[in-house]
Amino acid sequence: MSLQPADQAFARRLAGLLPEGTVGAAEPRHLEEPRGRQVTPAALLARPRSLDEVAAIVRACAAARVGIVARGGGTGLVLGQVVPDGPAPVILSLERMAALRGIWPDEGLMIVEAGMTLAAAQAAAAAAGRLFPLSLASEGTATIGGNLATNAGGTAVLRYGNARELCLGVEAVLADGAVLHGLRRLRKDNTGYDLKDLLIGAEGTLGIITAATLRLFPRPAATGTAILAVAGPEAALSLLALMQEATGGNVTSFELMHRQGLLFLDEVMPEQRQPFADRPEWSVLAEIGLPPGLDPATVLAECHEAAAGLVGEGRIASGAAQAQALWALREALPEANRRIGAIVSHDIALPLTEIAGFIAEAGPAIAALGPFRVNCFGHLGDGNLHYNVFPPKGGRAADHAGKAAQIQRVVHDLVDAHGGSISAEHGIGRLKRAELVRYGDPAKLAAMRAIKAALDPLGILNPGAVL
Incomplete structure (x- = not known):
């Protein structure tokens, strides 16, 4: 039996199960992806406000065999959030589920709902004197649910890890509408399979994450940012090793940039200030976070001096404004790429x-x-x-x-x-499915298909994504 469309009859049945205003016509923003390559031509939009409402939507879709695409901020780049062909699905937007359910600074964790934006999660942690370190260019729009569904990376993975490493537990709705209650505040829990890690990175194909327990960290006493011209990628790696040694492993970010990207900024974003009059062939943007008693600018200057032969000209930020300006350069590269095409x-x-x-x-x-x-x-x-x-x-x-x-x-x-x-x-989304088959390990692919069949036997969760 194939999937069925979310037609008007189904829309009426679904609306009857939920509070008024939960079900309606999908808006263009729910049907598109950032690069404009594909759209979902037709879909029904559901915007639940609670876990129970998500479960009711999934149960109804399972009974009618209607596909579901969980939608976060829509910033994914591999077509995981659009269904360009096939029966019209339900777009299940979690934008109304954006609450901070609790925060425990002394435990170093907080529980947030999936629709909270990454920027809001960062702000909630900061208000409690803690750091939630996941950082992306799209953090004002990207949501925690989407970050976890794609195991997002970003600029601080070097020190803090991907989204998976920042999550202690998830609450999720499975394909039959059953609820996985996994928001326990535990660092150790060896009671069987870790379903959290199975759902994280699954791109909404095995379950719909509705909330998560996230790890928080002490805020560094001081941070330092520098941009340094380097002789090449190999020299950059040697510089990274030197900086890790000098800071005791406290390098937060280490971004490589080629001259072509800086020239793209000159071409399409000339208003973007650049630190080098002559654009270097290669450069790195590094950020360190240090405990009390150490001056980041001094440490960076010592690293620059010690790396003679590896690095050339450099700029060390003298304050937050200069650091932000250097990061603005790095974060402008994707937009310059988009404008060039x-x-x-x-x-x-x-x-x-x-x-x-x-x-x-x-x-x-x-x-x-x-x-x-x-x-x-x-x-x-x-x-x-x-x-x-x-x-x-x-x-x-x-x-x-x-x-x-x-x-x-x-x-x-x-x-x-x-x-x-x-x-x-x-991630894989719909864009890289053939590449996954070409380069993936056959045993892994077979296991993935078996897991999908076991957890979503009707194939309703993000149909056509990943597998």
Whole structure:
């Protein structure tokens, strides 16, 4: 039996089970994804306010075999939030479930609902004198539920880990409407399979996360930020090792940027202030957080001096405003990419010591396909690169669309050869399903399909995503 559409008859039945105003027509913002590549052509929108309402929606969809797409902030980049074909689904938006259910600063945790934005979660932690360290460019829109569903990464993974490492428990609704009550405030709980870790990163295909217990951390007494020109990716990794040693492992972020990205900013965002008059071939943006008694600017200056031969010109922020200006440069790169228009983008992960070799091989391999521009940047400290390929200056991505698959194959084959992953932090969604099959371990794929069949036998949860 195939999935059925969320038609008018189903809409009336569902509306009868829920408070007035919960069910209605989907708005364009619920049907789109950020890069404008695909939309959900038709869908029914449900905006529950409580766990019980989510469970009622899922039970109704299971009974009618109607697909469900859980929707957070909609900022995902692999088409996980849109259903471009097939029967019209229910878009289950968690935007009304955004409460802080509790915060325990001395325990270092808080419980928040899935619809809370990442920025709001950060603010709630800060108000209690604590730090929730997950940080993304889209944090004002991205939600905690979406962050967990995709196991989001961001700029602080080096020190604090991905979303999975920041979560102690989840509350979720499973495919039959049953509720998983997993919000326990425990650091240790070896009572069987860890279903939390199964749901995190599953992109809404195994259950709908409605709330989470999140880890909080002490706020660093002082932070320091610097941007440094480096001789290349290998020198950058040596600098990272030096900084980790000098700070006792307190490097929070270590971002690699190539000259092409800075030139893109000159081209389409000239208002963006840049710290170097001559754009360096490679540079890193580093942030450290230190305990009381240590001056971050002094530590960074000592690292700069000790790294002679690895680094060139540098700027050390003298205060919060300068640090924010340096981060604004890094965070402007995705917008500059969007304005230029990529032929194809790659979110890849590599073992740290393989990064320099991959970059050295990938550049000539792409050049052999055409006079393309490559903007390579990303979270070097955790091995995550965004390796994006663009048309020649003055060209349009659409004019080279026929080369996109060939470029992607070159990049992903090299990633695989270097022991890497074709998806570092964005997930699989619908965009990378074929790539997952091509490069995935057969035993892992078989286990994933078995888990999906066991937990969602009707196939109603985010149909067509991941598998």
